[in-house]
Amino acid sequence: MEKQPQIELKRSLGFGSALSIVIGTIIGSGIFFKQGSVLDSAGSSTMAILAWVLGGIITLTAGLTIAEIGSQMPYTGGLYVYIENLYGRIWGFLAGWMQIIVYGPAIIASVAGFMSILMANLFGLSSAWRIPLAVITILAIGAMNMLENRVGAAFSVITTIAKMIPIAAIIIFGLFWGHQHAFGQTLSQVHQSAGNFGVAILATLFGYDGWILIANLGGEMKNPQKLLPKAIILGISAVLLIYTLITIGVLRFLPVQTIHRLGENTTAYLAVKAFGTIGGKLLSIGIIISMMGTINGKMLTFPRIVYAMAKRRDIPFSRALSYLTPKGKSPVVATLFIILLATIMMLFFDPDHLSDLCVFTVYCFYILAFFGIFILRKTNEAPRPFSTPLYPWIPIIAIAGGIFVLISEIINDPAGVMLFAGVVVIGLPVFWIVKKLDQSAND
Template structure:
C-alpha cells in the first residue's frame, strides 16, 4: 500500500485523546463487570485473583509495547494485516485480514450488539422477542454514525469512554473508601484448593477482558503523526486499563465478600451497586454498562472496516473497487463499513455470534504471536524505528509466551472450536489464490 494514496484518501485527523479513547473504549466493554466471579473462582482467593489481573495486564502491556514498535515503522491503515504482509509476505497478511473482516470483527460486533439489546430489553421492560431486532437497530445506528467523518466517530468514542469511566470511578471510590471487608486473604469457596491450572485459567480470563487494544492499529492511516502517537496511545491506554481493572477488582472485594461473589456469579457487580447506592444503584450500573458496550461497539465499527478498505485498496478482495470507495466529503470507507456491519447484523439474528467469536480466539492469537515474532525479524534487518520497545528482548518474549499460553489453553479446552476457527481462516485461501491468478 502506498502511503501517498492513503494520505490522499483517508482523513488523518485523530489526535492523542481520540486514539486513547479508542484503546480504552475497545478494551473496556462488559468484561470488567462480569469477569470478577470467573477470575476469582479460578484463582480461588482474592490475593491470587488480584495477581491474575496484574499478570494479565503485564502480558497485555508487553504485547502492546511489541506492537507499538512494529506499528511505529508501518503507520498505515490495516493494523495486523499490514504488519504481517510486510514481515511475512502477502499470503499471511491476507489471511490475517480475512480472518478479521469476515468472521472475527463481525462476530464481535454482533455479540456486543446482541448483549446491548438484551440489556436494553431488561432496562425498558420490552418483550424478549424484540432482542434480535433491537440488536440490528443498534448495529445499524452505530454504522450510520460512522459513515460521517471520523471526527464524529472519535468524538462519540471520547464521550462514551468518559461515560463508562463514571460508574467505574464510583465503584473504585466507594469500594476503597467505604468498604468494610478486607480485599486480601479471602477465599472464594471452602472446598478445593488453588492449582497451577486454575491460576492459569484465571489469567486467561483476564486476557480476554484486556483484549481489543490492537484495533487502534487499524486506524494508523488516520492518526496524526502516527509514528509517535500510535505507541503513546497503545502504551498509555493499556496502562490506564490495567490500573482501572486492579482498582475496580479491589473495590469490589472490599464491599462484597469472596464467598458471596462466588454465589452471585456475573451478578456480583450489580449486587455491589445495590449495596453502595440502593435499588437505584443497579439501574445506574446498567446505564454505565450500556454506555460502555455502545462505546465498545463504536470502536470496533470504526476499526474493522479499515482492514477491509486497506485490503480492497490492494485489490485483494472480490468487489475491491466498491469496497475501497471513499465518500469524497466525509472521507470514510462507507461501503466497507456497511459490508462489515451488514455481516454483523445478519449474524445477530441467525447464529450464536458470542460462540462464534469464541471460536476465533485461537486464530486471532495465532496472528498476534506471528506479529510478536516479527519484531525479532525487523530488529535483524536493523530497520529504523521512532519507538523502541524497552527491555528488549525480554518484553517481546513475554508477549510471545502470553500468546502461546492462550493458544495452548484453547487447544486443551476447545479443540472443536480451534478446528472450526482454522476452517474459517482456510476459507480465505481459495479467495487469495483466485485473486493472485487474476
C-alpha cells in the same frame, strides 16, 4: 474518459482521539461481565486479582512490542499490514481475513450481546429482547461511523469520559464502603470443575483486548510514528490500573459466593445494592454507554481493514468494499459488511463463548507479529521512531503469553478452536480465486 480524482482517508486524528480510542475500545464488557468467570476459574479472590494483573502485564508487553513495529509501518490496516510486510502477501491476507471474517464481527457481537443483557435488565424486558436490542445498537453505531472519522472519534472521546463515571463509582464505593476482604476469600468448591488459573487469565485477556485496533487508523493519524506508540502504551497502562482497582472494589463489596452465584449479572446487582434502584439504573446506563463506546471503537477500526484489503483487491467485491464517500471519506460499504457479519454471529453464538474464541483467533497472528520485532531489528537499519524497552525480554514475555493463550483455549474448547481456525484457513482458496479472476480480467 476523464479520470476521477482518487479519494483517500483523512489524516485528522490527534493524540487525544487516539488515546480515547485505545482506552474506549478496551474498556467495554469484559471487566463488568467477566468477574464471575475469572473468579470461578481462579478459585479465590487473591488469584482472581492476580489473574487480572497478569492479563494486563501480558497485554502491556504485547503493546510495547507492537508499538515498535507499528511506528515503522504507520499505515491503515494495522496487523494486516504488519504481517504482510514481515512474512509476505499470503500471511498478510490471512491476518486481514481473520480480522474481517472472524475476529472483528465476533468481538462486536460479543460486546453487543453482553450489553443487551444490561439493557434488558434496565428496561425490565425478557431475554427474548437481547438480540434485537444488540442488533439495533450495532446498526445505530454503524450508521454513525458512515460519517467522517471525526464523528466516530468524537463519540469515542465522549463515551470514554462518560464510562469513567461508573468505573469511579464502583472503585470508590467498593474500596471505602465495602466490608469484605478483597484478598483471601476462597471458592474451592467450584475450583475443581470451573477451570484453572490459566483459564482465568484467558478470560481477562478478552477484557484487555482491542488495544491493537488503533493501529488500523495509522493512515488517519496526524503523526502516527509518535502518536501510535504513546497511545498504545499509556492506554494499556491506564486500563491495567483501572481493572485492578475495579476488581478489588467488587471483591470488597460482594462475597465470592455471591459473585459466583450471580455470574454475568454481578455488576447489575452491585449497582442496585450499592446505589439503590435509581442509582443502580443510572450506573447501568453509564456501563451501557461504556459498551457503546467500545462497539464504536471497533466499528470505527474494522471497516478500515476491509477497506485496506479491498483497495489491494485481495477480497471479493473489492470495488464496492473500497468505496469511500466523497465528502466524509468514510468506508460505508465496508462498515455495512462488518455489521452484517456481526449480526449473523450474534444469532448463532453465545457472547461468552464468542469472547474466548475471538481472543484465541487473534493471538495466533499476534504471536507472528511479536516475532516480527526480531526480524525488523535485523533487517531494518533505519532509525526507529520507538524502541521497545528491555529488549528482548519484553517481546519474549509477549510471545510466551500468546503461546499460553493458544494452549489454554485448545485444551478448554477444541471444537470451537477448530471451527474458527477452519474459517481462517478457508481464506486461502478465496485469496487464490480472487487473484486468478483479477489476473484474467487484466489479460
